[in-house]
Amino acid sequence: MKFIVSAIITAALAFGLGLYFPWWTIVIAGMLTGFFIPQHWFLSFLSAFTGVFLLWGLMALFISVSNDHILAKRISMLVVKNSSPYLIILITALIGGLTSGLSASTARSLLNLFKK
Amino acid sequence: MKYFIFLVSLLLNSAFVYVLGSRSVLPLPLGSFLSVQEGVWQNAEPVDADFNAALRFDALQGKVDVFLDDRLVPHVFAEQENDAYFVQGYLHAKFRLWQMEFQTHAAAGRVSEIVGEKAINFDRNQRRMGMVYAAENALAAMENDPQTISAIDAYTAGVNAYISSLKTSDLPIEYKLLGYQPEKWTNLKSALFTKQMTQTLAGYDRDFEFTNALKLLGEENFRILYPSIPDSLYPVIAKGTVYNKPLAVLNPPASADSLYFKRTDTIQFVEDFKPNPSNGSNSWAVCGNKTQSGKPILSNDPHLGLTLPSIWFEIQLRTPAFNAYGVSFPGLPGVVIGFNDSISFGFTNAGRDVKDYYEIQFRNADKQEYWFDSSWKPTTRRLEQIRIKNAKTVEDTVAYSVFGPVMYDKSFKTDLTAEKAYALKWVAHDTSNILKMWLLLNRAGNYSDYLEAIRHFNVPGQNIIFASKSGDIALWQQGSFPLRWNDQGLFVMPGTDSSYMWKGYIPHEENPHAYNPVEGYLSSANQRAADTSYPYFMPGSYEVYRAIAINRKLASMNYITAQDMQLLQNNNYNVFAEDARPILLKYAIKEQLSAVEKKYLSLVESWNLMNDPTEKAPTCFTAWWDSLHAEVFNDDLVQDKMSLAKPEKFVLLEALQRDSSFKFIDNINTPNKEDLYQMVTVALKKAAKKLASLEKENKLEWAKYKNTTVYHLLKTNAMAFAREGLMNGGGNGIINASQHDHGPSWRMVVEMTSPTNAYGVYPGGQSGNPGSRFYDNFISQWAKGMYYKLWFMESAAIEGKKCKWKMSFASK
Numbered sequence: 026m027k028f029i030v031s032a033i034i035t036a037a038l039a040f041g042l043g044l045y046f047p048w049w050t051i052v053i054a055g056m057l058t059g060f061f062i063p064q065h066w067f068l069s070f071l072s073a074f075t076g077v078f079l080l081w082g083l084m085a086l087f088i089s090v091s092n093d094h095i096l097a098k099r100i101s102m103l104v105v106k107n108s109s110p111y112l113i114i115l116i117t118a119l120i121g122g123l124t125s126g127l128s129a130s131t132a133r134s135l136l137n138l139f140k141k
Numbered sequence: 142m143k144y145f146i147f148l149v150s151l152l153l154n155s156a157f158v159y160v161l162g163s164r165s166v167l168p169l170p171l172g173s174f175l176s177v178q179e180g181v182w183q184n185a186e187p188v189d190a191d192f193n194a195a196l197r198f199d200a201l202q203g204k205v206d207v208f209l210d211d212r213l214v215p216h217v218f219a220e221q222e223n224d225a226y227f228v229q230g231y232l233h234a235k236f237r238l239w240q241m242e243f244q245t246h247a248a249a250g251r252v253s254e255i256v257g258e259k260a261i262n263f264d265r266n267q268r269r270m271g272m273v274y275a276a277e278n279a280l281a282a283m284e285n286d287p288q289t290i291s292a293i294d295a296y297t298a299g300v301n302a303y304i305s306s307l308k309t310s311d312l313p314i315e316y317k318l319l320g321y322q323p324e325k326w327t328n329l330k331s332a333l334f335t336k337q338m339t340q341t342l343a344g345y346d347r348d349f350e351f352t353n354a355l356k357l358l359g360e361e362n363f364r365i366l367y368p369s370i371p372d373s374l375y376p377v378i379a380k381g382t383v384y385n386k387p388l389a390v391l392n393p394p395a396s397a398d399s400l401y402f403k404r405t406d407t408i409q410f411v412e413d414f415k416p417n418p419s420n421g422s423n424s425w426a427v428c429g430n431k432t433q434s435g436k437p438i439l440s441n442d443p444h445l446g447l448t449l450p451s452i453w454f455e456i457q458l459r460t461p462a463f464n465a466y467g468v469s470f471p472g473l474p475g476v477v478i479g480f481n482d483s484i485s486f487g488f489t490n491a492g493r494d495v496k497d498y499y500e501i502q503f504r505n506a507d508k509q510e511y512w513f514d515s516s517w518k519p520t521t522r523r524l525e526q527i528r529i530k531n532a533k534t535v536e537d538t539v540a541y542s543v544f545g546p547v548m549y550d551k552s553f554k555t556d557l558t559a560e561k562a563y564a565l566k567w568v569a570h571d572t573s574n575i576l577k578m579w580l581l582l583n584r585a586g587n588y589s590d591y592l593e594a595i596r597h598f599n600v601p602g603q604n605i606i607f608a609s610k611s612g613d614i615a616l617w618q619q620g621s622f623p624l625r626w627n628d629q630g631l632f633v634m635p636g637t638d639s640s641y642m643w644k645g646y647i648p649h650e651e652n653p654h655a656y657n658p659v660e661g662y663l664s665s666a667n668q669r670a671a672d673t674s675y676p677y678f679m680p681g682s683y684e685v686y687r688a689i690a691i692n693r694k695l696a697s698m699n700y701i702t703a704q705d706m707q708l709l710q711n712n713n714y715n716v717f718a719e720d721a722r723p724i725l726l727k728y729a730i731k732e733q734l735s736a737v738e739k740k741y742l743s744l745v746e747s748w749n750l751m752n753d754p755t756e757k758a759p760t761c762f763t764a765w766w767d768s769l770h771a772e773v774f775n776d777d778l779v780q781d782k783m784s785l786a787k788p789e790k791f792v793l794l795e796a797l798q799r800d801s802s803f804k805f806i807d808n809i810n811t812p813n814k815e816d817l818y819q820m821v822t823v824a825l826k827k828a829a830k831k832l833a834s835l836e837k838e839n840k841l842e843w844a845k846y847k848n849t850t851v852y853h854l855l856k857t858n859a860m861a862f863a864r865e866g867l868m869n870g871g872g873n874g875i876i877n878a879s880q881h882d883h884g885p886s887w888r889m890v891v892e893m894t895s896p897t898n899a900y901g902v903y904p905g906g907q908s909g910n911p912g913s914r915f916y917d918n919f920i921s922q923w924a925k926g927m928y929y930k931l932w933f934m935e936s937a938a939i940e941g942k943k944c945k946w947k948m949s950f951a952s953k
Contacts, residue, residue: 040178047309048176049158066146084177092185096912100181102861103318104169117175117182120161124172127154134147 028072031062035076035125051077051121055128059136066133073129078122085114164320174317181317183310184912192946200227200298201952206937207232208944212929213907213915214455216944218937222460223295226474228950230299233454234326237471237909238304239313240450242323243854245330245472248337249273250527255319257530266414268525269539269553271546272340275569276332282574283332289577293328296474300326314911315855321530334472335576339569341445343601343620344416345682346496350786352632353407354778357785360402365796366774366788366805369680370673372795373720375688377604377618377670378653379660385651387676391626394640401634401641408563408633410554412784418682419883420445422489423710423876424606425664425691426614428657432701436893437608440706441478441487442885444878447851449862449917451905453477453887457934463584466933468887468903475579478889480899480933483586484609485891489665491602491618493681495568497629497643499544499636506559508540508550512637518543544636545570556782564636566643568621573599588613588656595619596649604665610893616663617654618670621646625678647677662695664688666876685791686716686874703898706890711877711926713752713870718762721794722750725765728801728821738829741765752877754844754870761841763872764831769793769824776808790874844868850882851904851920853911862911867904867924877926888928896935900928 038054055073064072089097089110097110105112159165161172174180192209203220205228210216215232219225233241246252250267252260267273283289304323316322347367355363393401422443429435445452453468458476467479478487504510510517520540527535540547542564550562574597581594591607595617598605602620607613623630623643634641653670655663666687670679693716694709726746734742741761748758770793778785796803801817808815835841840848849869853862871877871884878884885904892898904923908915922929934940941947 043176043178048173048179049162052154052158066150070150081177085175085182088177088182088185088187091187091189092912093188093914095188095914095916096181096185099861099911100175103859104171104175113175116171117177120171120175121177124154124157124161127150127157131147131150131154134143134150137143138147 027062027064028068031058031064031069031072032076032079034058034062035073035129036080039077039080039121039125049124051125052128055125056132059129059132064133066130066137069133070126070130074122074126077125078118081121082114082118085117089114169318170320179310181314181912184314184317184910186908186910186913188914190913192948194948196948196950197953198227198302198950199953200295200302201950203952205950206941207948207950208934208937208941209946209948210932210944212455212918214457214932216457216459216932216934218459218941220461222462223291224950225458225460226292226295227299227302229456229458229469229474230296230326231303231950232456233469233471234300234303236907237450237454238323239315240854240909241300241326241330241334241471243315244337245333248276248333248340250525253527253529253535255321255530258532261527261529261535263414264527265525265537265553268527268537269546269548270340270344270565271539271548271567271570272333272336274523274541274546275336275339275567276329278570278572279335279574280329280332282572283328283576286574286577288580289574292474292580293331293576296331297326297328313909318859331473331576334470336569338470339601341416341420341601342490342603343493343495343569345418345420346494347682347786348496348498348630348633349408349412349784352404353783353785355402355632356404356407358777366792367786368792370669371685371791372799373685373689373791374669374672375692376672377616377665377668377688378655378675379658380672382655382671382674384671384674384676388648388651391624391629391644393626393629394638396635396638396640401632402628404632407783409782410549410556410784411782417446417883419873419878419880420490421492421667421684421878423664423666423687423691423878424487424489424604425662425695426606426608426616427662427695427698427701428614429612431661431699432892434702434892434894434898436610437612437614438701438703438706438890438892439480439485439487439606439608439614440710440890441489441606442710442878442888443478443488444884445886446883447849447886447904449851449853449864449905449911450909451886451903453903453905455901455903455907458583459934465583466899466931467889468901473576473579475576475583477579478887480891480897481583481585483611484591484607485893486582486585486591487606487889489604489606490667491604491620491670491681492667492683493602493620493622493679494630495600495602495620495622497566497623498548498633499542499564499566499641500633501542501547501562501564501636503540503550503560503562506551508538508547508562511540511542513543514639520547542636543639544642563633568600568623571599571621573597573621575599587611588615591615592617604670606663606665608891608893610895613657614663615654615656616665618652620652622652622677622679623647625680627678629678631680651677660696664691664695666691684874687876687878690714690716690876703890703892703900707888707900707926707928709876710885710888710890711871713875713877715750715752715759715762715872715875717790717794717874718748718750718759720798721766722748722762724794724797725762725769725821725825728817729825730818730822733822734825735829737833738825741829741832742825752843752870752872752875754842754868756843756870757841759843759872760835760846761828761832764828765825766790768828769821772808772820772824772827773803773805776810777805843870843872847872847879847881849879849884849924851917852882864917864920867920869924869926888923890928897933899931899933901931902928
């Protein structure tokens with residue numbers, strides 16, 4: 026339950042910050058949930074990862090479908106030399122998920138240093 | 142353990158943010174680039190995107206309604222003329238902002254700011270050519286004319302109104318790709334755009350090439366290899382036209398024989414970034430008694446580098462003063478090629494040489510003084526600061542002489558000495574307001590309005606074609622063309638003496654022109670405008686064969702329809718091959734050919750002379766002739782650290798037609814004397830090797846060999862945004878002038894009936910966004926030689942409802 030709540034909160038924070046601030050504020054979203062929601066450091070990582078992975082992945086998927094994948098095919102060709110929309114959506118989701126997840130585990134494991 | 146987990150986590154996290162957020166490790170900052178809320182996903186336009194909008198701007202005086210049709214062509218209905226330009230600027234920016242800025246950055250020599258050090262030489266070349274200086278002079282002329290300045294001010298305000306509304310996430314993809322931000326548009330940028338077009342169309346010259354060839358070959362041979370008039374010339378203005386006597390007979394300076402025609406040295410450096418000599422166009426107009434409708438038909442297809450986003454943007458502008466439709470240049474207000482309620486107009490390049498070089502004698506390396514008319518005269522110096530992405534600004538001092546900027550000196554071309562340098566005299570530097578021509582053409586109602594409009598146009602020299610609903614057709618070769626003595630400006634001229642300067646321009650009314658000719662049609666295809674009876678020296682870079690093909694067809698056609706004209710624009714008949722093939726077939730020694738070589742020969746032999754997409758013969762013919770051309774001339778013209786030009790293809794063909802023992806056939810590097818039989822046979826053998834390897838790759842078919850490609854403006858750096866491998870025919874010297882990455886950038890046919898019956902297509906799409914379905918949606922239609930019917934809307938109230946979207950603009 027905590028895991029799911031934590032994932033949802035991370036995603037919500039990431040989305041809200043993303044409306045006004047640059048992409049790397051997903052780091053802040055991850056750190057905040059990592060810091061305030063007590064979990065094992067790995068679950069902190071996994072929940073933030075899941076939250077932002079799904080946020081970015083689903084948003085990219087939704088955008089790309091309504092675009093008939095016109096742009097995703099081109100960007101995929103540009104980035105990985107392969108015209109595969111789902112691959113570039115996956116890469117997008119992984120980038121978001123890993124960046125935010127690592128921020129959460131960093132925050133949580135930092136906190137762990139001071140715990141008796 | 143917990144320290145370890147923290148450290149690993151922190152390190153990985155920092156590494157991720159660093160690698161994904163910068164360009165230091167990966168070529169792209171994938172974090173921001175792929176970020177869903179900020180990066181390229183935001184550029185993925187839904188296929189059912191809604192373009193309806195209601196916008197308010199202080200700068201507007203009245204209401205403007207824009208109806209966007211299903212091809213995303215805006216039909217702008219403005220209550221005030223200047224509001225139409227404001228909205229045109231807004232729409233250009235909305236759909237083409239990155240391109241507008243990139244093209245004008247390129248004009249100004251500012252590409253290094255975007256792509257870094259690799260563009261320094263390009264930027265220096267632009268600045269040393271005086272591109273910014275030229276644009277400043279043009280802007281000064283625009284500012285002097287109230288009509289032009291109010292139009293351009295409104296246009297600039299419109300572009301900036303859009304730029305101000307942009308959020309980071311809305312930026313065109315290319316900004317995200319290259320990592321920079323748009324700056325504000327200025328009137329100077331519009332002026333720069335006109336100079337970019339001038340460079341493209343009137344920036345080609347062969348002064349250094351010819352100077353070197355004259356020295357290496359001697360005058361007699363030079364005239365053979367670089368003749369000024371082809372035997373097969375079909376001039377723009379019919380042969381036999383009687384011209385007025387010249388105002389004055391100009392003679393070369395007394396010193397010309399020793400200082401100009403008999404130089405003692407070649408010029409040891411190589412020029413870069415020369416414009417493509419294929420930049421040109423076709424246009425023609427037929428009068429009513431040759432058409433089925435009884436009304437004139439005008440056709441135009443400008444041949445330029447094919448790019449995405451396209452150089453053109455289709456638009457209709459309706460104001461109280463005029464109602465015009467056609468293509469516009471993102472960067473300029475008004476309709477550039479098109480029609481209005483009464484007339485239609487189109488352009489082809491004149492190809493005249495309006496660019497000369499003078500050899501300057503500096504006093505010393507500091508470039509402060511140069512020898513001119515028997516004393517040291519001071520130069521003025523312009524400091525060019527070239528900002529470079531991720532590197533220190535480079536400074537470059539350009540000296541300006543009485544002729545113009547000293548483009549080539551030792552600081553730029555290190556092979557030169559400190560004292561000897563080359564100044565550029567170019568019509569593009571003159572103060573002139575060419576935009577005024579389009580502002581007037583858009584509202585021109587008849588031939589005399591057209592005459593008044595084109596008077597304002599000085600460069601790049603154009604053949605401006607005209608047809609009206611009242612039944613007139615006309616064509617003027619318009620521009621400022623230097624008055625020259627014979628051969629003046631073919632070669633680099635001495636710059637130490639005012640006697641070599643231009644003596645003004647040929648009077649406007651003496652420019653070649655025709656009005657309602659008895660033949661019933663007019664055309665131009667970049668050929669020399671007039672035959673030898675034209676009383677002024679008119680050097681240039683001219684095409685020969687498209688003009689022949691067009692004139693032959695037009696002469697024989699009657700009851701012409703708009704569809705006939707479309708077919709003519711897409712005609713693939715190879716006039717050059719018609720004359721060249723008999724020579725190849727006659728002189729090939731069949732006994733010496735292998736089976737494979739014979740096969741290619743028989744393909745050429747049985748060819749119907751059409752450069753159609755699936756034919757193999759055009760590939761074989763082209764490879765064979767090019768190989769012959771190289772066999773004949775490569776031994777005579779060895780390029781060694783100097784500019785030299787290949788003779789044009791008509792030169793070899795006409796020489797061989799006249800005389801099969803043409804003196805350049807012999808290879809001067811062998812003791813034997815080669816004849817045409819040997820040369821043609823060797824040429825086929827060499828070509829066959831290339832053809833066999835093409836065949837292995839399945840690329841022998843003409844379209845596959847040619848591989849017509851519409852590149853993105855970033856060329857091979859953005860192949861994901863290009864369209865490759867289009868199945869279309871045509872080629873160099875063919876009416877359908879589609880080459881590998883160059884060709885008809887807009888095809889238009891306008892029948893002057895009421896209502897106007899017009900068709901058009903360009904190889905691109907209205908949106909410059911690679912994430913839009915409107916990015917390249919016209920390309921397939923273009924490649925097939927098909928057209929769209931142009932919807933010339935008469936009434937907003939009735940027809941507006943049939944449009945897909947409406948954007949309404951109003952003042953606050």
